[in-house]
Amino acid sequence: MEEDLFPAVVTDFKETYILEQSRREVAPGEVCVRVESAAISPNDHLFTLGYYGDKYHHHLPIGVGFEGSGLIVETGEGVDKTLINKKIAFLQQPSMPDYSGTWRRYVYMKSEGIATYPDELDFDSIATISINPPTVCGFMDITLKNKCKAIIHDAASSSLGRMLVRICKSYDIKLINLVRRQEQVDILEEEGAEIILDTSLDTFEEKIRELIAEHKPTTFFDAIGGSFPSKVLSLMPNFSTMYVYGNLSGEAIQYDATNLIFKGHNISNFFVWNWINTLTPDEKTHWFGTIVEDINAGGELFGTKISKKFPLDEFQEAMSHAKEHGSEGKVLLKPQL
Numbered sequence: 001m002e003e004d005l006f007p008a009v010v011t012d013f014k015e016t017y018i019l020e021q022s023r024r025e026v027a028p029g030e031v032c033v034r035v036e037s038a039a040i041s042p043n044d045h046l047f048t049l050g051y052y053g054d055k056y057h058h059h060l061p062i063g064v065g066f067e068g069s070g071l072i073v074e075t076g077e078g079v080d081k082t083l084i085n086k087k088i089a090f091l092q093q094p095s096m097p098d099y100s101g102t103w104r105r106y107v108y109m110k111s112e113g114i115a116t117y118p119d120e121l122d123f124d125s126i127a128t129i130s131i132n133p134p135t136v137c138g139f140m141d142i143t144l145k146n147k148c149k150a151i152i153h154d155a156a157s158s159s160l161g162r163m164l165v166r167i168c169k170s171y172d173i174k175l176i177n178l179v180r181r182q183e184q185v186d187i188l189e190e191e192g193a194e195i196i197l198d199t200s201l202d203t204f205e206e207k208i209r210e211l212i213a214e215h216k217p218t219t220f221f222d223a224i225g226g227s228f229p230s231k232v233l234s235l236m237p238n239f240s241t242m243y244v245y246g247n248l249s250g251e252a253i254q255y256d257a258t259n260l261i262f263k264g265h266n267i268s269n270f271f272v273w274n275w276i277n278t279l280t281p282d283e284k285t286h287w288f289g290t291i292v293e294d295i296n297a298g299g300e301l302f303g304t305k306i307s308k309k310f311p312l313d314e315f316q317e318a319m320s321h322a323k324e325h326g327s328e329g330k331v332l333l334k335p336q337l
């Protein structure tokens with residue numbers, strides 16, 4: 001074994017800190033992964049504050065980080081030994097029985113369902129493929145099943161939003177991108193987005209009314225929460241649905257009951273794991289096959305821009321940077337530095 005103790009970021013929902021962990025024997029059916037890159041997302045902030053899922057089910061402190069990439073360095077009994085030295089992308093979901101987080105130097109996980117990636121791909125390019133790509137595939141699946149030709153997306157210059165721009169183009173879906181400042185308009189223009197609206201403009205309401213009248217979007221994916229998305233939904237055609245998938249504002253959704261009843265508006269939710277569980281085996285093969293094929297070919301659809309990297313012991317600075325510069329690209333932790 002290379003080292004007996006290694007650092008891991010943990011939280012008790014009041015404080016988030018590094019706690020040394022012990023290397024242990026790899027259990028039968030498990031692999032030990034040396035984590036090379038671990039992504040930071042807005043959900044990690046929510047998690048460390050205790051606002052992600054049901055915090056009372058956890059034994060505290062609990063590890064932080066939902067996705068990453070690394071190298072398999074050990075295999076347990078019953079596991080194919082040729083997996084050693086293979087690159088993998090992986091996710092950790094707090095509801096998993098063996099959850100430990102990804103902001104740590106080593107992760108132990110079940111070998112079942114592990115997808116390996118070619119040696120030529122670097123760890124950073126596969127560290128962000130486990131959550132946002134399936135999420136935008138979920139948005140596309142809903143859009144296609146709802147038979148929508150146009151959709152609205154807010155907080156649209158996020159890493160996820162950029163992917164959505166590309167996948168909507170490939171499915172010929174009109175995407176109305178809502179952002180909150182001019183720099184984000186520029187970012188999405190560079191990404192090739194056709195319709196971008198700055199919500200801070202005085203003319204915002206007039207412009208969104210015009211766009212809704214022209215494109216008739218009946219599906220809206222909201223990452224913000226609070227009163228803003230309700231305003232947008234209230235202007236959408238009858239029987240439109242807003243799927244709440246993030247809570248960047250930290251505020252509760254409010255909506256006019258009259259619109260719910262008489263316009264037939266719906267407020268629904270989107271959580272990527274729940275969506276995956278609704279898929280048939282063929283649908284799973286289709287969506288995950290699309291992601292893996294694209295990433296192996298260089299990530300034209302699902303690639304993510306990386307803006308900055310930090311060593312693990314600078315995770316606090318890394319989290320602040322990610323919060324303040326979210327539109328510039330993803331921030332990664334590099335646990336081996």
Ligand SMILES: NC(=O)c1ccc[n+]([C@@H]2O[C@H](COP(=O)([O-])OP(=O)(O)OC[C@H]3O[C@@H](n4cnc5c(N)ncnc54)[C@H](OP(=O)(O)O)[C@@H]3O)[C@@H](O)[C@H]2O)c1
Pocket residue numbers: 040041042043131132135155156157158159160161180223224244245246247248249270271272273322323324325326327328329330
């Ligand atoms: N439900 C699910 O299954 C699921 C799965 C994946 C991701 N998500 C959610 O998807 C969202 C995007 O994730 P990501 O990893 O792509 O994020 P990201 O790359 O870190 O980008 C975050 C973006 O949100 C913007 N933003 C932050 N607070 C905002 C606010 N109050 N109003 C408007 N815009 C705001 C930021 O803009 P500024 O630069 O102006 O701050 C930035 O452009 C997050 O909310 C995440 O939780 C949900």
